[in-house]
Amino acid sequence: MSSNDEGLTGRGRVTVFAMFGIVFGYANHHRDQRRIGDVAVVGPLTPGVQWGRLWQMARTCGRATATDHELAQWILTQATRSFVCGSDHIAHFHEQDWKLEPGGKRVSFDATYANRDHLWTGNLTVEGLTPDQTAERPTIYRT
Known part of the structure; x- marks a missing residue:
């Protein structure tokens, strides 16, 4: 696990979803050149929400003694669930520009998890989203 001292930009599949x-x-x-998408990139898009909120959600929903690796698995599970099932799905792009800001947290899994070897989290921006798509949603659950 390490901090993300460098930003990252990319273009590819992006799923936009709401959680809590x-x-x-x-x-x-x-x-690398194999283009297997070995790194999952997850971050908040709602204005004013920082990447640490994602980890706070994982900690609140996980067991009290969960390790950062287990919390990373929970985060990746939620993102994968939205991609596969369409749960709380707002938008899906097959080719879209995105940017992960410097800062955040990176976790390398001991073994491939949900087809990913790493999870990188941080503040994320995705080109082409409207303010309505990134606005906070009403929810009955709070974390």
Whole structure:
């Protein structure tokens, strides 16, 4: 696990989804020429929400003794669930520009999890989204 001292930009599949009222983006990044999308990139898109909120949600929903690796798995599970099932799905792009700001947290999994070897979280922006798409949603659940 490490902090993300460098920003990252990419273009590819992006799923935009809501969780506990906050809008998040889920993209993938390829670390080499194989282009297998080995890195999951997840971050908040709702204005004013910082990446730490995602980890707070994982901590609140997980067990009290969960490790950062387990919390990272929870985060990736939620993003994958939205991509596969369309749960709380707001938008899906097959080819879209995105940017992960410097800062955030990176976790490398001991073994591939949900087809990803790494999870990188941070403040995310996705080109082409409207303010309505990134606005906080009403929710009965609070974390």
